[in-house]
Amino acid sequence: LQAIGDVQRFRDENDAALASYAQALDLFRAVGDRLGEANTLKAIGMFNLEQNQVEEALKLLEQALQLYQQIGDRVGQANIYWNLGLHLAQQSDLKQAEPLLAQAVALGQQIAPNHPVILHWLTVLEQVQSQLSTETGKS
Template identity: 35%
Template sequence: MRGETATLIKIGAVYSALGEQQKALEYYNQSLPLFRAVGDRRGEGTIFIRIGQVYSELGKKQKALEYYSQSLSLLQAVGDRQGEAYTLNNIAAVYSELGEKQKALKYYTQSLPLLQELKARIYEATILTTIGLVYSELGEKQKALEYYTRSLSLSRTVRSIEQENIALNNIAAVYSELGEKQKALEYYTHSLLLSRLIMNSEQEALALFNMASVKRSLGNLTEALNDIEVSIKIIENLRTKIISQKLRTSYFATLQDYYEFYIDLLMQLHKTNPNSGYDVKASEARKRVSNF
């Protein structure tokens, strides 16, 4: 029976990864009576998480919450602290997607002491960042900074450069929104250096794009132009290496945002330097976008 349940779950997971969520549900639901037959409440709670995730993917958020709630009760009853923390975060994510930010905060903050107890420090750093994002969306920028800074400190302690990079970008974004542009540039520059250190081209392009935006707001148009041109070159290079059409479409959307900024910046430069050919470069950029 253990082998059968494990196989059913794996098949369900494959279907879920392929985007065939109804098929995934079919196999997950087949495993439930097997867990119940042997009284495996932890296994049953874990399947409820998977079913909740499928319903969330299908956009059925209330249905997802029902299954997460059942999972939470079961996992708390058997003392599965890791599963409990994971479920709390899933519930929080659904509430956040539903726009119920205060409820999301309630569940995220409930998971933190569990993660600390489990010494799941990288996951804790991730949740600290997520809480910061929720506070930022609520307009509580100082509170967001508090959580981003905690995430940054913890990321450095556990030497998670990827998580450190995310925290740096988020801190920079808040400082930029608060009008503290030089501070924002400091954090974006640090993010850029880290991205190059770990050879994360996507993060490098993002850091350059963000730096260009800040520099433009400060009136440093030429420096902004240099940053956005390097950023676009990186993104275009990445796009040529993507096989998945879905991912190529995602990169196309990113490129459009970058090019819109680039073209606007070129036309702004053209107004101040009408004989420097910036309008020609803008026209070439428009043609390139139309050919994507």
């Protein structure tokens, strides 16, 4: 059901996507699948972030992050940190974005240091840090 929600979201069938996510979340919770629950919370949170429903998105992403931490899913944790940091960077909140992006990169480097995604993340982090140091130098 979560994958169906992902496809519906991609096709801009937002109401259907949210309904599929809600059903998936109920099922994952009913069977005690915490990874499925975390992944679905993340999907709903990212949907809300895209819809500029930031407060609700942050609440859901925090719940997903807690579940990822409880089950030891470092990939899930890294993705949450990355998405939150990237959102903040896109909002020009580099001070708050930088530690989240750095946490994502640190986790990613523990998992697969030479993976192209992690190398890209590192490049973005370095750009954010460079912008921050430039802004700090101007102050």
